[in-house]
Amino acid sequence: MIPIRNIHSLTLVIVWLLSIHVASAEELDTYRIWTSSTGSKIDAVCVSHSSSNIILKTRSGPVITIRTTDLSGKDKQYVAELIRYSNLNLEKGKVFVTQLTVHMFPVLNDYFKGYVPQRIYKAYKEGNVSKTWEYANRISPEECVGYTPSNHSMVVYIPTNYTGAVAYGVYLHIQPGDGGMKPGKDYQDLMDRHRLIMISPDKTSNNESSWRRIALAIDSLATIKQQCRIDESRVFVGGTSGGGHMAMMCHMIYPEYFSGSISHAAQSYLPSSKGAGHFPGLNLNDTQTGVRKKHKWDVISGDKDSNYQKILTTSQEWLQAGFRYKFFDVKGMGHSTASASALEPVLEWMEKTGASSEIHGKRWKK
Numbered sequence: 001m002i003p004i005r006n007i008h009s010l011t012l013v014i015v016w017l018l019s020i021h022v023a024s025a026e027e028l029d030t031y032r033i034w035t036s037s038t039g040s041k042i043d044a045v046c047v048s049h050s051s052s053n054i055i056l057k058t059r060s061g062p063v064i065t066i067r068t069t070d071l072s073g074k075d076k077q078y079v080a081e082l083i084r085y086s087n088l089n090l091e092k093g094k095v096f097v098t099q100l101t102v103h104m105f106p107v108l109n110d111y112f113k114g115y116v117p118q119r120i121y122k123a124y125k126e127g128n129v130s131k132t133w134e135y136a137n138r139i140s141p142e143e144c145v146g147y148t149p150s151n152h153s154m155v156v157y158i159p160t161n162y163t164g165a166v167a168y169g170v171y172l173h174i175q176p177g178d179g180g181m182k183p184g185k186d187y188q189d190l191m192d193r194h195r196l197i198m199i200s201p202d203k204t205s206n207n208e209s210s211w212r213r214i215a216l217a218i219d220s221l222a223t224i225k226q227q228c229r230i231d232e233s234r235v236f237v238g239g240t241s242g243g244g245h246m247a248m249m250c251h252m253i254y255p256e257y258f259s260g261s262i263s264h265a266a267q268s269y270l271p272s273s274k275g276a277g278h279f280p281g282l283n284l285n286d287t288q289t290g291v292r293k294k295h296k297w298d299v300i301s302g303d304k305d306s307n308y309q310k311i312l313t314t315s316q317e318w319l320q321a322g323f324r325y326k327f328f329d330v331k332g333m334g335h336s337t338a339s340a341s342a343l344e345p346v347l348e349w350m351e352k353t354g355a356s357s358e359i360h361g362k363r364w365k366k
Helices: 010-019 025-029 073-087 108-112 115-125 141-145 185-194 210-227 242-253 308-320 340-351
Strands: 032-035 041-049 053-058 063-067 095-099 153-157 168-174 196-201 230-240 260-264 296-301 324-329 357-359 362-364
Touching (some): 032 073, 115 141, 115 242, 153 185, 153 210, 168 210, 168 242, 185 196, 185 340, 210 230, 242 260, 296 340, 324 340
Parallel strands (some): 168 196, 168 230, 230 260, 260 296, 296 324, 324 357
Antiparallel strands (some): 032 041
16 A cells, blocks of 8 residues: 555644645646555545655545655656646746747757658748748748747746646647737636637748748747646647648648647638648648548638638538538638637637537538
8 A cells, every 4th residue: 555644633734734835726626546656556636745745635535645755656757747847937827928948859850750741841842832922931941940949939828727737738829920929818818717828929920931930839839848737638729810821730740739720710721633722742631641630620710701701612621521620600700810709619619529520500420
């Protein structure tokens, strides 16, 4: 059995809690199986921790203290992570700007590694991108990813109730202009409710080359992963207008890092007999390889958007291709970023398992 001792008095509890980090009540939501160095197990949640001891609340009710030296190697590492995240001096409940610190891929050629990334990379290298994308291929893919992270920044919002004890999801938003999106109070409240950390890199405007915009987005994710405890199964990439196209592109190139994409007021065209659409170098079969067809793809716009009719048509194409796709048709929405109230149903659909595809009130079971 795991060596434990019962907490017999309130005095002992108070003395103990004065000497170690006190976690928030939110940690009581994260019950897990703890394992001792000898293999014994207990179902409990950590409510306080230090480098030498932890206090656990068992699912059946009793509160117990355990020496960290008596934990399994995996649980020792888990406690070390709890301590690291709780000791980080993070601004919570505020919108702030911070520098990027790392590349997602230290070896820069790894940005182009893999079948789909390589095909898109090759298309850009050979100049096989739409002529209407005036700036998309202005500098080489290598130069795009080989920038210095500290020369760039991102807007960050960490929910008020984030402690590091519970892994939070991420909503990464790519802008069509130079500045990252600064979420207002309505967006902040939305992130709080959904336990999502919001990040938005700078200098991702439509005047930048595509691979630079993609690199800034994926590197923003790498940076926040160093600072916060992230739920890898709840990372969504979104963007507005041209930024929405880049969100779809990021998801297509790096599906292992995202579970869904949300394009505000922009529809990315799938490859067809007419060409590669918004995915240079790919054919339709390429877009459906690996986990891509299992992931969720969303467009949110409305009848005041100049792209509206085209979105309706191309939404049919996504559905007919068998993607887990949904178009959220918001009455009165123009060519803009969705309001928080309009985005919330999108996030709910993203996180819902087994959801059917839908467009404009009609349903296709997928």
